[in-house]
Amino acid sequence: MHPSLWREVWTLAGIALASLVLGAITGRYFIVAAIGFGLYIAATLRHIYRLHQWLHHRDGREIPDAGGLWGDVFNEFRKLIKQAGQREDQLTDMLTRFQSAAAAMPDAVVIVSEDDDIEWANPASATLLGIRFPRDTGMRLGNLLRDPELAEYLERHDLTEPLELPSPANAELAVSLQIIPFGSRRKLLLARDITRLVRLEQMRRIFVANVSHEMRTPLTVLTGFLETLRDMKHVRPEELSKHMNTMYDQATRMQRLVDDLLMLSKLETAPPRRHDEVVDVPALLAGLKEQAELLSGEARHRITLETQPGLRLLGSREELHSAFSNLINNAVRYTPAGGEIALRWWADADGARFTVRDTGEGIAPEHIPHLTERFYRVDTARSRASGGTGLGLSIVKHVLLRHDARLDIESEIGKGSTFLCAFPANRVAQAPALVHSQAG
Ligand SMILES: Nc1ncnc2c1ncn2[C@@H]1O[C@H](COP(=O)(O)OP(=O)(O)OP(=O)(O)O)[C@@H](O)[C@H]1O
Ligand SMILES: [Mg+2]
Structure with a gap:
């Protein structure tokens, strides 16, 4: 048995013995026993009352002190309450953490x-x-x-x-x-x-629809001619040559479309470019200027090139060639015969810049923000007729993105347009030197 319980048993036995002795002396057993046990019950009641009071109020007061069995009971309560307090603190802490995580x-x-x-x-x-x-x-x-x-x-x-x-x-x-x-x-x-996901999905659908649409036109023309040729008994050589030319144009158009799409997909999926190649931009532009003159042909545009000698760029030669030639070809294609096209490559404190300025037809302001979207063309019929796929400026945008550069477009209807590619200073491979001018 628990020692405290023994103490209580001994106390009760003591009260009983004392009552017997005092009862024998006084001859009033009952009164003496009633007083003895009454006192014991009163003490017990006092403890119960104090415990009840403490449980009822529990306003931070310490649990009352007592000896014996009641002292043990109070101690057990003290332990239980301490544990409950700790658990409550843990729960509050967990709840606070959960709420702040959910809020974030x-x-x-x-x-x-x-x-x-x-x-x-x-x-x-x-x-x-x-x-x-x-x-x-x-x-x-x-x-x-x-x-x-x-x-x-x-x-x-x-x-x-x-x-x-x-x-x-x-x-x-x-x-x-x-x-x-x-x-x-x-x-x-x-x-x-999921706004971004939904938008991407929408873009993907538009893209597939656009590609199918762009492919369908040349394919329809091609199959149409092939059917006609198949059904014709006698084909005159001059007629055959005319049809062949049209078919060749349509096939080239599809080829260009596929090439441009492949280029775009390569630009989008390839890992970001490091500073892997030093590109001799003046030499690159000199080559592109010659190509532009060939493209201009009968239209005889006045094409000028002004470059800062030795100003080279860290990047990909192939990608820059594609971007710059797209901009230059656009200038030639959208500038009426005899117009001026100025190419310029220079550096300043902010970095290196390449501009293509033309005195062409210009672009209305509402079209400018959309020009770099895939398949976006101001005049679809005209662009298609001249062999355009509407992917050129999209390729330019991606190439520039991969070179940490930006494209600025300024244009005025009837006056002309300027396309500016601005490269950051950390892409410049050589300090600025003398400006060298070359006209053609
Ligand atoms: N220099 C410019 N002057 C006037 N309009 C331009 C010029 N450059 C681009 N544009 C307009 O922007 C549109 C989009 O140009 P982009 O180069 O993306 O396509 P594209 O020239 O039609 O076809 P692609 O370049 O694929 O052969 C063109 O259709 C044209 O209407
Ligand atoms: Mg173009």
């Missing part, structure tokens, strides 16, 4: 009761779903998010597939929503911002 989450998290009443929501729920905590606590989820698709989703039993819908808080955002049952019939509503 970019996804919306909403805890919903069995009846779809909102119990808790993190801050992202306001931006993605328009649910604010604590304002909307107790509101029905379906009443707040009035979307028939969502209502149907909430009714569904199989919630494994997420639901994609426009954000109820902002029509420009798209969200993916999922409900996860947890605990005792509660539900966790998770919403993720």
Whole structure:
């Protein structure tokens, strides 16, 4: 038996013995025993009362002190309360950590009761779903998010597939929503911002549609001519040569389209360029100027080239060749015969710059922000007729991106356009020297 319990037994036995002795002396056994045991019961009651008072108020007061069995009981209470305090601290700490983690989450998290009443929501729920905590606590989820698709989703039993819908808080955002049952019939509503994904998917669809459309025209022409030739009994040589030329043009057009698409895909998928090659830009431009003169042919544009001698660039020769030739070819193609085209390559404190200035037809301001989009053309029919695929400036944009450079376009209808490629100073391979001019 526990020592404290022994002490109580001995106390009771002592009271009984003392009552017997005093009873024998006084002859009043009952009164003496009643007084002895009464005192014992009173002491016990006092302890119970003190314990009750302490349990009832528990306002930071220390648990009362007592000896014997009651002292043990009080000690056990003291231990239990200390443990409960520690557990409470741990839980509060965990809850605080959970809440701050949920608050920092970019996804919306909403805890919903069995009846779809909102119990808790993190801050992202306001931006993605328009649910604010604590304002909307107790509101029905379906009443707040009035979307028939969502209502149907909430009714569904199989919630494994997420639901994609426009954000109820902002029509420009798209969200993916999922409900996860947890605990005792509660539900966790998770919403993720998928605007970027949806846009990418949309871009992919437009791209595929554009490619198919661009391919279909030359293919239709080609198959048309081939069918005609097949069905013709006698073909005159001059007619055959005319058809052959048209077919050749269409085949070249498809070839260009495929080449440009391959180039774009290579630019997009290749890892970012390091400073791997020192490109002699003046020499590159001198070659491109000659090609531009050939392309100009009968149109006899006045093409000038001004370069800073020895000003070289860290990058990819092949990519820069493609970007610069696209800009120069555009200038030749969109500038009427006899117009001027000025090419310039120089460096200043901010870095190196390449400009192509023409006195061509110019571009209306509303088109300028879209020029680098794939297949974007100001005058589709004209660009196609001249063999354009509408991918040229897209390639330029990607090449410049890979060289940490930017493209600025200035243009005025009827006056001409200037395309500027600005490269950062850390791409310049040689300090600025004398300006060398060359006209042609
Ligand atoms: N120098 C310029 N002057 C006027 N318009 C231009 C000039 N450069 C580009 N554009 C306009 O921008 C559009 C997009 O140019 P981009 O080079 O991307 O395609 P493209 O020239 O039509 O075809 P590609 O270059 O693939 O053969 C052109 O269709 C044209 O309308
Ligand atoms: Mg072009």
